[in-house]
Amino acid sequence: MTPSSCAISLQGIHYAFAGNTVLNALDLKVESGEVVALLGPSGCGKSTLLKLLAGLLQPQRGEIYFGSQRVASANSMLPPEQRDLGMVFQDYALWPHMSVAQNVDFPLRMRKIPLSERQLRVRTALDRVGLTEMANRKPSDLSGGQQQRVALARAIVAGPQILLFDEPLSNLDSELRETLCREIAGLLRQSGTTAVYVTHDRHEAELLADRIVHLSFGAVSAIRTVTSSSGKST
Numbered sequence: 001m002t003p004s005s006c007a008i009s010l011q012g013i014h015y016a017f018a019g020n021t022v023l024n025a026l027d028l029k030v031e032s033g034e035v036v037a038l039l040g041p042s043g044c045g046k047s048t049l050l051k052l053l054a055g056l057l058q059p060q061r062g063e064i065y066f067g068s069q070r071v072a073s074a075n076s077m078l079p080p081e082q083r084d085l086g087m088v089f090q091d092y093a094l095w096p097h098m099s100v101a102q103n104v105d106f107p108l109r110m111r112k113i114p115l116s117e118r119q120l121r122v123r124t125a126l127d128r129v130g131l132t133e134m135a136n137r138k139p140s141d142l143s144g145g146q147q148q149r150v151a152l153a154r155a156i157v158a159g160p161q162i163l164l165f166d167e168p169l170s171n172l173d174s175e176l177r178e179t180l181c182r183e184i185a186g187l188l189r190q191s192g193t194t195a196v197y198v199t200h201d202r203h204e205a206e207l208l209a210d211r212i213v214h215l216s217f218g219a220v221s222a223i224r225t226v227t228s229s230s231g232k233s234t
């Protein structure tokens, strides 16, 4: 597979924190529209890998391609806002002083999209996550699950090519985790967005991923394709 035939290509990635190697000669390719779950023991480098994709860290060796565009190497780095991606974190990372609608609108304002189109897109995104009625509330007036839905709406509102998830459901109770996981899986399939989803939870990974990638000792140790019979929503 050439870099341009897949949505994401990591080639020979090396990353160390102050001399402690976390990722070592890591190779991984993600096809367009594919959902990949990253599993592995605590500290194996899952979040580090996601930060490299997001442009929050720069690889010390190796290259990262999005399609045919090289977005990072030891000598070059495309900033996060130019990577056409959305991110959802464990701690929601919402702006507390902004309403739900203003939070969701934020990426559109950053892209200087006209007001009328922004309003339409915010309404559509809130509708897709079932939060239309909450548009004027502040994040502090919402439950954890609702806050994570806001974060999801904010991640999808600009229609990014790639979505990155860093344990988005780990702060929620198990019943809500399963519900939201199925909702995220539905949204990803509907939109055909390429996604990388970091989780500790094998069941979550099976519910939404096309492939499960195991990391250990700084590299990919196993890759498994998920069939619908093993749990994935179809």
Ligand SMILES: Nc1ncnc2c1ncn2[C@@H]1O[C@H](COP(=O)(O)OP(=O)(O)OP(=O)(O)O)[C@@H](O)[C@H]1O
Pocket (backbone or CB within 6 Å): 017, 018, 022, 040, 041, 042, 043, 044, 045, 046, 047, 048, 049, 200
């Ligand atoms: N800013 C940092 N400075 C120094 N070391 C760090 C830093 N961030 C992460 N590390 C170390 O890098 C390694 C990989 O961390 P990372 O957060 O990528 O792991 P993870 O697989 O996501 O873990 P978890 O499942 O517990 O979230 C760990 O040993 C961690 O202690």
